[in-house]
């Protein structure tokens with residue numbers, strides 16, 4: 001089993017993740033509709049009231065700021081509310097970590113108008129988000145889950161919206177707890193044409209540092 005495969009889940013955990021993903025999918029559809037709509041003002045105001053109702057419905061036992069959700073595997077595993085990969089996040093495209101290809105981690109996703117920078121193209125910050133995440137997975141795959149301490153991007157061509165994208169990353173060098181990582185964004189149709197290229201430095205905190213940073217982490221070793 002690859003370290004990227006989720007461990008087998010109990011039925012209750014599976015059901016919870018399925019429900020979270022169902023809500024996430026509909027919220028993403030709502031966000032996309034909201035940023036594209038040409039509906040009249042009165043419809044927008046009606047939708048705002050409905051949104052307030054939904055917010056009230058969901059504001060039940062909210063988790064604490066640093067609490068790891070019970071549906072997650074942290075570090076190095078499934079994150080249901082990640083703004084990049086989270087099936088439950090309305091912010092996430094969501095990006096799917098699909099294969100580990102010749103030492104590289106590969107993620108796929110399609111950006112919508114909600115992720116727009118220049119009209120018709122992805123926001124540069126969203127490209128950074130995708131790369132940072134997949135580069136983090138590459139570190140986990142290489143056995144050292146870590147945090148980004150430096151991220152440099154080269155935007156070569158605009159990233160077209162509503163087009164399947166392929167984000168790749170691989171660890172190129174390791175020095176103790178520091179990993180140098182290379183990443184790219186291309187379309188799945190033209191994987192050799194690099195749209196955005198990234199070089200990053202990730203640092204895997206020592207157990208005492210990890211305990212201080214993530215108090216809900218049980219066994220950082």
Ligand SMILES: CCCCCCCCCCCCCCCC(=O)SCCNC(=O)CCNC(=O)[C@H](O)C(C)(C)COP(=O)(O)OP(=O)(O)OC[C@H]1O[C@@H](n2cnc3c(N)ncnc32)[C@H](O)[C@@H]1OP(=O)(O)O
Pocket residue numbers: 075076132133136145146147148149150175176177178201203204205209210220221
């Ligand atoms: C087991 C639990 C693990 C948990 C870990 C999992 C996290 C799983 C995140 C999941 C989600 C992913 C999402 C994407 C990844 C983010 O988005 S992470 C969020 C963004 N990043 C951050 O917030 C990090 C902020 N930075 C920090 O808090 C601190 O820099 C850190 C990471 C705790 C390190 O602190 P520090 O140990 O005081 O740092 P420092 O000694 O200055 O540097 C550490 C080492 O890096 C080297 N270094 C520093 N800068 C550079 C550089 N530019 N170039 C090369 N080397 C450098 C230093 O020389 C040093 O090397 P050594 O002396 O150890 O050999």
